[in-house]
Amino acid sequence: MKAGLLLLMIISAMLMAATTICAYEVATHDAIATLKDAKGNTMGLATFTEEASGLVRINVNASGLTPGLHGIPIHNKGNCTGPSFISAGEHYNPLGKEHGLNNPKGPHAGDLYNLEVGEDGMGHTNITTTLVTLSPGSTTLFTASGTSLVIHANPDDQMTSPSGNSG
Numbered sequence: 001m002k003a004g005l006l007l008l009m010i011i012s013a014m015l016m017a018a019t020t021i022c023a024y025e026v027a028t029h030d031a032i033a034t035l036k037d038a039k040g041n042t043m044g045l046a047t048f049t050e051e052a053s054g055l056v057r058i059n060v061n062a063s064g065l066t067p068g069l070h071g072i073p074i075h076n077k078g079n080c081t082g083p084s085f086i087s088a089g090e091h092y093n094p095l096g097k098e099h100g101l102n103n104p105k106g107p108h109a110g111d112l113y114n115l116e117v118g119e120d121g122m123g124h125t126n127i128t129t130t131l132v133t134l135s136p137g138s139t140t141l142f143t144a145s146g147t148s149l150v151i152h153a154n155p156d157d158q159m160t161s162p163s164g165n166s167g
Contacts, residue, residue, distance in 0.1 A: 029134035031141075033149070035062050038082035044123075046149060048141070050134040058112070058127040062151065065117040071156030072125075074110030074132065078146015088148045092132070094139055100159040107131065107158075109139045110147070114155045123151075 035044040044062030051057070060072065077089035091099060092110030100106045101113065109131040117123035132139050141147045 031134055035060075035149075035151070037064065038085070040082070048134055054130055054133065056129050056132055056134065058125075058129070058149075060115060060123065060125050060127070060149075062115070062117075062123045063121055065115075065121050065123050065151065066153070067117050067119050067121065069114040069116055069155035070123070071152035071154065072112050072115040072127075072149060073108070073152075073156065074112065074141065075148045075150050076110070076143075076145070078148050080148045080150075085148075085150060088150055089145075092141075092147050094143075099161040100157070102158040111156070111158070115151060 029048075029050040031048040033046045033048075034042055035046060037043050041064075043064050044060065046058060046060045049057045049059075074092040075088035075090065076092045076094075077087060080088045091108040093108040095109060097103075097108055098105040099108055099111060101111050111131070112127050112129060113125070115123045115125050132141055134141055136142075
């Protein structure tokens, strides 16, 4: 992983505690995280919302990135130390699947679609997934060791183990 091209979002350590909002007896869970680069500079914000149906919406807004596609998976540790961030561990995979949204033996719970960054260095995406939860359970992002979201240097090919050749 190239430190200059990585952004990290530490979900368990940097997120606000998940909150429960009750409306019409339907619970939703929300979390917010600040995106940081290898030097600790704020590069953006990510919000997570789990709907009553179990769908998790992830809204990412980031700046200062290299134009093009970047892998943006959830990793299995919240202890993320720059400049390389290898302390974030592997992709979040509590169910023991193989890597890639296009892999018939996958995906990891933390596998997400790529983030597209424009020529201005701005990246924005709204990702939806049913592979993780904010609520308690086997795929919760609030694990004992935490989880993190890493913006990789390169795109994720959605097939190759362990990280889709994303750097």
